[in-house]
Amino acid sequence: MALDLVDYEHKAREAVRAFWKNREAARRKQIDSGKTDQGERAGVTAGKNMDGFLALMLDIIRANGLAQAETYQNREMLTLPGYFRPTKLWDLLVIYKGELIAAIELKSQVGPSFGNNFNNRTEEAIGTAHDLWTAFREGAFGKQPRPFVGWLMMVEDAPESRRPVRDFSPHFPVFGEFKGASYLKRYDLLCQRLVQEQLYTTATVVTAERSAAGSGDFTSLSSMASLKTFVTALAGHVAATAARLE
Template identity: 50%
Template sequence: MSVTLTDYENRTRKAVAHYWKTLNEQSARQAKQDADRGRRSAVTGGKQMDGFCRLVNQLLIDNGLPEAHIYTSTKLELPGYFRPTKKWDMVVVYEDMLVAALEFKSQRGPSFGNNFNNRSEEAIGTGKDIETAFREKAFGASPRPWLGWLMLLEDCPASKRPVKVDEPHFDVFPEFWDTSYAQRYELLLRKLVLEKLFDSSALLLCTEAQGQSGDYTEPARDLGVKQFLAGLGAHVGKFLASI
């Protein structure tokens, strides 16, 4: 089944540029109120990943899904198994059937260590929660939904530098030795798909300077934006053909 990926590279560049533009605007506003919380507030203020919502929204429309079934700002809560609900970044529901749910996440410096652990626990928990909720018929007669996780990471010395691991009792898996946080995100996102917690994941890296104009890199081919969007487009096409 063919998938329409119209101008996805340019749209991705616009999404990356929107991320940095929004962060800078949020930081400037917060700095006037509280200089100590400026960067923290920019990262947690929301809206910086809206460009990726628009990118995926257009992909869904291009592949035949009416926009009325795409939720990006309201009605984002889905039932969980280990918790009552989880608020996703994008939800696609067609005639009481859950078609897809997506998360768009980001991380910039300087605090990569704790944030990486938090993002890892969030992704693993979210995937396991919705997988189990689906098994327990939380979504009624829905076929298995497509689940996606996209990550935008700042490309800087702190994210690319190898990080020491502590092994006081047992050895860590060897793939984690001498890895940077960027490489650890690559391993995390790949394993999320390998363990079937998500159907696809994507990892984009960009420096703050290059990101202003939308420039980005993809460190791993299997975690690229094209395959991420193509997987979702194919799922939507198959779903629409079956109803």
């Protein structure tokens, strides 16, 4: 049976439009209330910016054979046990017949402070995955096949994120591919390596300019870390799980 990708490009454009519109609505609401957060946090605190991508993931799951699976999106039901810490909060969990089918993390970053935020996101992504797989090895989820573990990052396409970045490493050289690489390129390399090292089933970075609030246009930087690769991998995992458990 062919995988159903649920017209993901159209739905991704809707998600990008919603991302920027929700950020702007949150910012305006805080301005009107007189309680504006500093900098870009004014557009973050609504907590709904990535809901369009969440809806896309749910459509993929339902269309490929697990319409009856338990899908959790509410904060109080999104924790999984860890190994180095008691629990970890995810953005989407899928459970079916007592098995953890998928755990997905959705993140975003807009300018201007790409440098510190990139490092923080990198450390979070690596630590989260290492914690989950160690807990999995130690039987935290019972005896079951490896779940799908996904990481999707939405990054603003802006002059600051496209600009070449210099690094200082006085003792040993930086890997060549990072030399002069922009933050967008670094996110793409991060996603590729998260998958190569089997920390995530798949990881992707989606980029879009603020003007995409109207068009919904977005870009993937490489085929390995593209949105198409992400949704295809998720659809394939869901279909295989449905065939195994039905």
